[in-house]
Amino acid sequence: MTAALSALVVDDEQPVLDELVWLLERDDRIGTVRAARSGAEALRVLDESDIDLVFLDVAMPGLSGLEIARVLSRFRSPPRVVFVTAHDEYAVEAFEMNAVDYLLKPIREERLRESVRRACVDSESAAPATEDSIAVELGGVTRFVSRRTVSYVEAQGDYVRLHTADGPSHLVRVPIGTLADEWADAGFVRIHRSHLVSLSHVREVRVNSGRCSVLLPVGDDLVELVVARRHTRTLRELLHERAL
Structure with a gap:
């Protein structure tokens, strides 16, 4: 059985942060869940803890989610990333950074569970992404199309x-x-x-x-x-x- 994933949720809006943490704690594939309200706080948590999966709000004051993801890509063993946003205009850039998924607010629990499933599959494969993908949305489900x-x-x-x-x-x-x-x-x-x-x-x-x-x-x-x-x-x- 695959070990439970440790997760970090990063969002500057406290209600969204609280809801995501609560939903993730309900998922038995997730072990510990940490929270951060800024990019700087997120990087401190990532420096102090082993995190498998990061849920990143795209638009935040200071460091944006995309900027944090670029920093994470330079880690020797980077955590997997799911972008969370109220808008879809960043999807292309997000998936060119090999994100696991791209979630649109408001978050539905079943859609969040699908993101966790993808992260688990990605974890089990142990093979790094070798080509860029682009996100396509169909019937409320985001899929990856290989370029x-x-x-x-x-x-x-x-x-x-x-x-x-x-x-x-x-x-x-x-x-x-x-x-x-x-x-x-x-x-x-x-x-x-x-x-x-x-x-x-x-x-x-x-x-x-x-x-x-x-x-x-x-x-x-x-x-x-x-x-x-x-x-x-x-x-x-x-x-x-x-x-x-």
């Missing part, structure tokens, strides 16, 4: 739809321009104002009457996307470099 599985990204207003090589698509609230900047180093390139493609998933480049297009896998099919003229040269150069 490696994404063939292309389609802009839909302030959202993007992630089309994966194994078939499913996922809607995420982030502008395509933001994702293009954040995923450039992972081999994603803009081919059109509405499309961002993964170079590793490009199966074929076609040129017909001066028009360039690329074929990418989505499930059992190949999807053809037109490349805007101003992006054609950059795309072909990047594909050539990747083939060398």
Whole structure:
């Protein structure tokens, strides 16, 4: 049986802090629960105690949850992190930091228990995350989609739809321009104002009457996307470099 996890809850709002501590103490997978009302206090607790799982409020005075998580990532054995917030605009950045989960306030007990389950699974695997993930929300449940599985990204207003090589698509609230900047180093390139493609998933480049297009896998099919003229040269150069 897996040993109970030690947890630390960090939130500057006392009612939220008290509720999270109370809910976690009701979970038999959690052993000790510590609490902190600021980033500085949280770091003191982490320095003094062995903590397995940290529930971090994203927006706090002083050190934010994201800043604390960056400090934790430099620990030799960093605790697993669950972000807690009233807003979802930090989800992309949070999961690029390999967070276990991303909880939206108000917290539901069953949703919190799912976060603990994920932390337990992560603990049992003992293998560090080797690739970035992005959080997608479906039916009140946050799931992780590996960036490696994404063939292309389609802009839909302030959202993007992630089309994966194994078939499913996922809607995420982030502008395509933001994702293009954040995923450039992972081999994603803009081919059109509405499309961002993964170079590793490009199966074929076609040129017909001066028009360039690329074929990418989505499930059992190949999807053809037109490349805007101003992006054609950059795309072909990047594909050539990747083939060398």
